[in-house]
Amino acid sequence: MTKTFDALARDDVLRTLATWHGEGRKAAIATVVSTWGSSPRPVGSQLGIDGDGNLVGSVSGGCIEGAVAKEALEAMQDGQSRLLEFGVSNEQAWEVGLACGGTVQVFVERLEG
């Protein structure tokens, strides 16, 4: 039973981000800001990324986390927030599109000191 609650703590995006920040690690937050059609995770879902590419939480069923993490690492470098869009209407759909056929917009921002 205790394991259950450890698992919960590991899943806590905001607390994990605060811990990373406290340890002096670079970090970024990705948030689903809008969705069209079927999408695996609702608006407000969040993914935390640290400077080594460690992930906590999710913004999809695993289809786009890799691409989002790549942008997040860039945001950590240049300090610019960005709005990403993934979906079948997107040119890169075959690479990192959503298998479910929906579209999501993900806002990526660096955690500032």
Added chain:
Amino acid sequence: MRASTLDAILAARAAKAALAVVTRISDGAQCTFDGSNVDGPMSLSPTQIEEVSGRMRDDRSGTFDDGTLFAQIYNPPLRLIIVGAVHIAQALAPMAAITGFDVTVVDPRGTFATEERFPGITLSDDWPDEALEALAPDGRTAVVTLTHDPKLDDPALQVALRSSAFYIASLGGQRTHSGRLERLRDAGFDAAALARINGPAGLRIGAVSPAEIAVSILAQLTAIRHGKSAARAAA
């Protein structure tokens, strides 16, 4: 996001208070809104404050003002009050906690509501009506009674029925449930009030073990939380 904004979100969560974070998509500028005060380098117009307040009420994060602003709503978790620290509760409490509920288990029988049986779960050994009066169920609260004992279940249900709890359920077979409804009718509750009780609790999925019964109750609770009224008909 500034680290101070992250700290504000975590502080609000610890205090079980609502907080909205509003982001301007074009440049990432942000402010927080706690229901009365806007804080941070970005300001909000009265119309925008109205919009964000509505979203806090509806628990609805999203973009507004033609997609230029995004409000992330951090509301305190939904609450689940379980009456009866019985075997099913031992499965239901941690499952509901993983689902995101703030769970309290109420049982005045000291041997049942122990930390050993419910690690990490808030426990109350008050009499159910007193415990529920103190917890004051609201529209973001679910109440489930599991004791089968009218002395414990009925007082809890009476408080729950006088509240705006969004889900009320009571364990027990059809006959137990009929008896329960009769007693509550005698206590002055009308048909509309009694219809709010999901009884026997849970969706009909052939659940047998305590954990399976917990799944059926949590499934029904989830359906009703998201406005799937068909869940009642299917039960």
